[in-house]
Amino acid sequence: xxxxITFAIGGIHPADSKFASHRPIEVxxxxxxxxxxxxxxxGAPAKPTVAVGDKVKTGQVIxxxxxxxxxxxxxxxxxxxxxxxxxxxxxxxxxxxxxIAVEGDEWAEGIDLSDTLVTQIPEDRLEILxxxxxxxxxxxxxxxxxxxxxxxxxxxxxxxxxxxxxAECEPFxxxxxxxxxxxxxxxxxxxxxxxxxxxxxxCVIGIEENKPEAIRAMSEALAELGYAGIGxxxxxxxxxxxxxxxxxxxxxxxxxxxxxLPISVxxxxxxxxxxxxxxxxxxKNRPLLTNTLTVTGDCIPEDRMHNYLFRIGMxxxxxxxxxxxxxxNAAKIVSGGPMMGKAVANLDACTVKGSSSILYLxxxxxxxxxxxxxxxxxxxxxxxxMGLEPFLLNRLxxxxxxxxxxxxxxxxxxxxxxxxxxxxxxxxxxxxxRMAKGQVMGVIRARAAAAKAAxxxxxxxxxx
Amino acid sequence: MEIQLVSPSPHVHAKASVSAIMGDVCIALxxxxxxxxxxxxxxxxxxxxxSAVSCVALEWVIARFLMKxxxxxxxxxxxxxxxxxAMNLPxxxxxxxxxxxxxxAIGVAKMSFGGLGQNIFNPAIAARVFLLISFPAYMTDWxxxxxxxxxxxxxxxxxxxxKVAEGGAAAVAGTDYLRTLFLNIxxxxxxxxTAALLLGFVYLLCRKVVKPWITLSVFATVALVSGVxxxxxxxxxxxxxxxxxxxxxxxxxxxxxxxxxxxxMSNGGGVIYGIGxxxxxxxxRYFGSYPEGMSFAxxxxxxxxxxxxxxxHQRKYGRK
Numbered sequence: 216x217x218x219x220i221t222f223a224i225g226g227i228h229p230a231d232s233k234f235a236s237h238r239p240i241e242v243x244x245x246x247x248x249x250x251x252x253x254x255x256x257x258g259a260p261a262k263p264t265v266a267v268g269d270k271v272k273t274g275q276v277i278x279x280x281x282x283x284x285x286x287x288x289x290x291x292x293x294x295x296x297x298x299x300x301x302x303x304x305x306x307x308x309x310x311x312x313x314x315i316a317v318e319g320d321e322w323a324e325g326i327d328l329s330d331t332l333v334t335q336i337p338e339d340r341l342e343i344l345x346x347x348x349x350x351x352x353x354x355x356x357x358x359x360x361x362x363x364x365x366x367x368x369x370x371x372x373x374x375x376x377x378x379x380x381x382a383e384c385e386p387f388x389x390x391x392x393x394x395x396x397x398x399x400x401x402x403x404x405x406x407x408x409x410x411x412x413x414x415x416x417x418c419v420i421g422i423e424e425n426k427p428e429a430i431r432a433m434s435e436a437l438a439e440l441g442y443a444g445i446g447x448x449x450x451x452x453x454x455x456x457x458x459x460x461x462x463x464x465x466x467x468x469x470x471x472x473x474x475x476l477p478i479s480v481x482x483x484x485x486x487x488x489x490x491x492x493x494x495x496x497x498x499k500n501r502p503l504l505t506n507t508l509t510v511t512g513d514c515i516p517e518d519r520m521h522n523y524l525f526r527i528g529m530x531x532x533x534x535x536x537x538x539x540x541x542x543x544n545a546a547k548i549v550s551g552g553p554m555m556g557k558a559v560a561n562l563d564a565c566t567v568k569g570s571s572s573i574l575y576l577x578x579x580x581x582x583x584x585x586x587x588x589x590x591x592x593x594x595x596x597x598x599x600x601m602g603l604e605p606f607l608l609n610r611l612x613x614x615x616x617x618x619x620x621x622x623x624x625x626x627x628x629x630x631x632x633x634x635x636x637x638x639x640x641x642x643x644x645x646x647x648x649r650m651a652k653g654q655v656m657g658v659i660r661a662r663a664a665a666a667k668a669a670x671x672x673x674x675x676x677x678x679x
Numbered sequence: 680m681e682i683q684l685v686s687p688s689p690h691v692h693a694k695a696s697v698s699a700i701m702g703d704v705c706i707a708l709x710x711x712x713x714x715x716x717x718x719x720x721x722x723x724x725x726x727x728x729x730s731a732v733s734c735v736a737l738e739w740v741i742a743r744f745l746m747k748x749x750x751x752x753x754x755x756x757x758x759x760x761x762x763x764x765a766m767n768l769p770x771x772x773x774x775x776x777x778x779x780x781x782x783x784a785i786g787v788a789k790m791s792f793g794g795l796g797q798n799i800f801n802p803a804i805a806a807r808v809f810l811l812i813s814f815p816a817y818m819t820d821w822x823x824x825x826x827x828x829x830x831x832x833x834x835x836x837x838x839x840x841x842k843v844a845e846g847g848a849a850a851v852a853g854t855d856y857l858r859t860l861f862l863n864i865x866x867x868x869x870x871x872x873t874a875a876l877l878l879g880f881v882y883l884l885c886r887k888v889v890k891p892w893i894t895l896s897v898f899a900t901v902a903l904v905s906g907v908x909x910x911x912x913x914x915x916x917x918x919x920x921x922x923x924x925x926x927x928x929x930x931x932x933x934x935x936x937x938x939x940x941x942x943x944m945s946n947g948g949g950v951i952y953g954i955g956x957x958x959x960x961x962x963x964r965y966f967g968s969y970p971e972g973m974s975f976a977x978x979x980x981x982x983x984x985x986x987x988x989x990x991x992h993q994r995k996y997g998r999k
Contacts, residue, residue, distance in 0.1 A: 224996050229691065386691070460996060470997040547684040553691040560685045574690075578683070581690045587697055587750045588796035592939045594695070602995035604944070624995055632689030639695040640796075646687055 219424055221451035222464040225600040227633045229386050229454055229554070231425050235511045235520035236389040240397055242524045243537060245292050245320060249528035250302055250312040250565045251277065256353040257360045258284030263313055269296045272323040274502050276349075277313055286361045287351035289502040291526035294318040305531075305550055305557055305564040312565070315528065326500050332400055333498040334440060336408050343412050343497055350496030351503045351568070356380050356457065356486030357555065359569040362493065365485070366412045368478045374413040375481030378466050379406050379490055381422040381429065382450055382457035385552025388572050390507035391487050393522045395422070395429035398491055399436035405490030407442045408497050413483055418445040419466050420487070425452045454554060455631040459484045461600050473627050503527075503568055510538040512575030514545055525566050532562040535573060546578035553581075554632045587640040595634035595644055601627045605634035605644040612651040617658055625651040626659065697795070701755030703888045707879035708762050708934065714875045715868035718826035719770040723868055727765040729774045733781035734761030741790045751794045760784050763803035763934060766869030767927070767974070768810070771822050776814055780806040800981045801941045804931075804974045811974070821865055838866040839925045844970035848909075848917045859924045869930035880933035889937045893949040897932035898923060900957025908965060916965060927973035928960065941981045948987035955980040 253260040259282030271277060271290040278288040294317045302312040322328060337343050348363035368374060379402070383391040395402060403420075410418045420437075422430050434447055450456050450465055460471050462484055469480040477484055485493075488506060495501040510521045519539045531550070535541050541548070541562070549556040551571055559573075595605035603624055611619040620626075625648060634644040715723050735757040742752035764784055768777060784806035792798040811818045821838055839859075842850040861874045869876070883889045901922050908916035922928065936942060936956055943949050956976045963972025 224994065227693070229693070464996070472997045473995075475997070547686075547690060549688075549690050551688075554689045556688060556690065558685040558687070558690065576690055581684060583686065583692070584696075585750060587753070588794060590697055590700075590756075590796040590939050591944055592700065593944045596944060596993050599993075600996065602993045602998075604993060606944070623992075624998065627996065627998075630688070636689050636691065636693050637695065639693075639697050639700055641692070641696075645689070649687065 219449050219451045220465050221453050222456060222461040222600060223468075223470075224464070224602045225598050225633060226453040226455065226461070227598050227636055228452065229636065231452065232386045232511075232513065233389050233392065233425065234387070234517050235509050235522055236392050236426070238389070238393075238520055238522050240393050240507055240522045240524050243526070243529065243534065245317050245526070246529055246533045247317055248297070249291055249315045249317060249526070250530065251288060251291060251315065251528040252302075252304060252565060252567050253278055253281075253288065253311040253313070254304070255288055255351075255359065255527065255568045256286045257358055258282060258286075260311065261285055261288045263299050263311070265296050265299075265313065267296055267298055270294075271296060271315065272321050274323040274326050274504060276502075284361055284364055286353050287349060287502070288527075289351055289504055290315060291504045291528045292317040292319070293321040303561050303564060305559055305561060307560045326502075327498075328501075332404070334404055336404070336411055337497065340412050343408060346497045346500070347493055350492075350501065352489065352492045352496050353503065353568050354486060355488035355492060355506060355569055355571075356459075356484075357551070357569065357571075359567075362485070362489055365483060366409060368413075368483070372478045373481060374416045374478065374483050376467055376483070377406070377410050377413055377416055377418040378462055378482060378484045379418065379420040379487055380457055380459075380462055380484055381420055381426075381433070381487040382462060383426070384423060384452075384454045384456040385554055385556075386454075387509065387511045387574055388552050389509045389511070390522055390571055392426050392429050394491055394507055395426070395487055396432050399432045400440060401494045402487050402490045403433070403436050403440050403442065403445065404498065405492070405494035406445060407440075408493055409483075409485060409490065410442075410444065415444065416481075420445065420447045421450050421456075421462055421466055422447065423450045423452050423456060455600055455629070455633065458600065458629055458631060460629065473624060506566075506568060506570060508534070508566065508570050509572040509574075510534065511572060512542070512545065512577075513580045514575050514577040515542045525570065527566055527568055529566045530563055531559065531566065531573060534566070535562065538573070542575050544577050545575035547576045547581045549574040549576060554636065555630065583643070584641040586642045589640055589642055592639060594637040594639065598633035598637040600631060600633060601629060603628060605648060606642075608651055609642060609644050609647045612647040617654050620651045621655045621658065626655045628652050697753055698755045700888055701753065701759050703883065703886050704759045704934070705755060705762065707882045707888075708759070708766070710875035710878045711766065711869060711872060711930075712762060714872040715766065715770075716826075717828045718862070718864065718871055719824050719868060720826040722824040723770045723826075725774060726768055726770060726772055726777055726868070727762065729777045730765035730768070730781055731758055731761035733778050734758065734764065734785050737781060737785040738790065738794075741786060742794065746790065746794060748794070751790075753795050756795055757785060760789065760802045763869075764806050766930060767803060767807040767867055769818060769820050769822075769867055770824050771820050772810075772817055776810060776817050779813075780810045783809045796940050798940055799984075800978055801935050801938050804935055804977050808974050808978060823864055838870070838970065839863070839921075840964065840970040843917055843964070847915045849914055851917065851921065854921065856920055856924060863925070866926070870926060873924055873929045876929045876933055883933075883937075890946065890949070892946050893936050893942055893953045894932045896950045896953025897928070897936055897957045900954045901928055901961055904958055904961040908961075922961065922964065926964075926971040931960075931973040931977055932956070936977055936980075941984060943984050943987040943991060945988070945991040945993055948984075948991035951987055951991070952980050952983065955983060
């Protein structure tokens with residue numbers, strides 16, 4: 216095995232708490248009613264293409280992209296569309312959902328449901344992209360950016376390296392680990408497909424050292440399938456290794472400029488779960504309806520932890536029920552990891568393509584302590600993987616100095632939470648920096664809009 | 680089901696706390712404190728006790744009744760100041776002078792600037808310098824009191840650096856450096872055992888409470904500056920090893936120059952800060968009217984910290 220690699224700046228070492236990593240993936244039965252959100256992805260929400268009363272089949276398109284950066288949404292079960300209207304999401308915001316009364320699991324035509332591994336990759340690049348788009352594949356590493364857009368870089372930019380993200384650096388989460396153990400060959404074929412789409416660049420699968428079984432399973436599958444130009448790199452355990460910018464630093468030793476895209480340094484990063492979804496879409500014609508989710512936490516016994524294959528549109532409360540109910544001493548429920556996940560305000564919210572966990576945290580683990588004075592220990596700055604100085608940004612934000620915030624790169628913050636995690640004075644640094652980032656981005660956008668308006672005005676002037 | 684908590688990420692914490700960090704500093708000071716009590720006896724225990732108790736009590740009183748601010752009191756932080764102040768004083772210092780020092784350290788140098796994390800000057804050093812100027816006779820009385828281990832009668836004598844100030848390097852010719860490293864009777868409590876101080880500092884490094892750069896840059900600069908002068912005139916100027924092992928260089932560089940609040944945030948700034956301290960202390964030792972200058976060196980460089988923080992930043996991802 217080659218040398219273990221990691222990113223250059225900052226990072227922290229939280230206890231990884233991967234208690235559920237040995238629990239095999241179980242398939243969740245269908246609930247009687249499912250609610251499919253139109254905001255399953257980054258970008259414009261999808262537009263429903265079905266009407267109330269329509270009969271739908273599993274895998275049938277029920278919504279189309281609402282813009283360039285958007286994605287198709289498919290029915291997670293067969294049944295009847297009961298209603299289309301606003302429903303509260305995780306955070307309690309209203310979003311259009313399609314309600315489906317489940318009447319079975321009859322799949323739409325042309326979808327291959329068999330387990331046979333298909334290794335023959337289609338020749339036509341555009342055909343592959345079309346399939347990925349039609350199957351509604353989005354990035355499953357957290358951002359849910361539509362995959363067909365990311366795999367089709369603007370003309371002039373060349374992909375030099377496809378990085379498959381198997382870092383799973385968030386504590387507690389084990390779904391990526393499980394799919395690497397249980398479906399390594401499909402993931403590798405998925406990686407090879409994306410590699411082909413990107414014009415045959417090299418491909419590196421990065422996996423953190425705390426998942427030795429996953430590393431072994433993936434290495435064996437790779438050896439068996441023998442695709443050229445794909446390699447596995449073992450990453451040191453360090454959070455936030457799975458951050459796109461950090462993974463590029465670890466694997467390629469390059470850094471994406473502030474405000475730039477990974478492709479500007481020749482990188483395309485895709486999650487292992489996305490590679491699996493790409494395989495399902497391209498080789499099996501299966502739309503993205505399912506993903507793996509971990510039910511875990513610090514306040515449930517290990518025998519109540521699960522890795523579930525869920526379908527989009529399942530209420531979280533239903534999944535919690537299936538796993539034995541919400542534990543008594545859970546003080547906070549998080550969707551996602553403990554570092555970047557979202558606290559759940561509404562357990563009736565439903566799963567989306569990017570759902571990765573139901574995490575129960577005890578008050579002891581999650582309750583914030585009262586903030587004290589900053590003692591200038593600099594731990595936040597040492598921890599920041601973007602090389603920012605959170606203590607300084609916090610002060611500038613408090614002082615309302617938006618210019619200072621921009622000069623000190625508040626807009627570069629990736630909201631990984633390392634600063635707040637490390638602060639011995641319990642100062643809510645990231646809370647301030649998030650707000651500061653919003654202000655600075657507003658200023659940057661306003662400036663760009665003003666520049667554009669000025670340029671147009673000049674053009675009009677010229678014509679006269 | 681009642682969901683109690685909804686707040687932004689991150690949802691977990693490293694469990695580090697200011698009190699735990701300051702507690703580590705107290706633990707790191709223990710070897711040196713123990714050595715001082717063993718060798719200077721009851722008198723040293725009195726100085727330590729008065730200083731520690733009055734610092735903690737004063738911080739509590741000021742935080743509670745004058746600032747009326749929740750969280751302004753941090754016991755272990757005040758204890759660090761109390762211990763450091765005591766280690767910077769002669770063992771014969773009267774209790775009321777120690778108390779005056781504590782009032783200056785906590786009341787003036789720390790709390791009047793806003794308390795924990797807000798002070799410009801290291802409180803213990805500010806108080807030591809205040810006492811040195813206000814009570815020069817007490818502060819330079821290096822009578823040694825009988826300890827629990829070495830039980831000779833009280834002896835009075837100049838410190839090694841005091842001898843140098845009088846008669847140049849020749850006055851201390853033949854000093855046993857190995858003995859100086861472990862046991863150096865004469866001087867304040869914090870000057871007795873360099874080895875005990877270094878042991879505590881290694882603990883701080885292992886616990887990742889401090890980084891070594893400031894301390895190393897002080898040591899390197901002291902060695903370099905004294906090395907140059909020593910090579911020019913060994914009869915007049917003391918050698919590098921002598922300068923590292925005597926006086927307050929080790930105590931200052933390990934425990935006071937590394938104070939979070941009054942030192943630069945960045946490694947680059949820390950190195951410049953250390954170089955400044957090392958240079959100033961050697962200039963005072965060689966050319967100043969005081970035999971020792973560690974306190975002044977640190978205080979002077981404390982003033983440069985805001986500028987160093989402005990100048991030196993961490994390398995940012997993806998930016999030149």
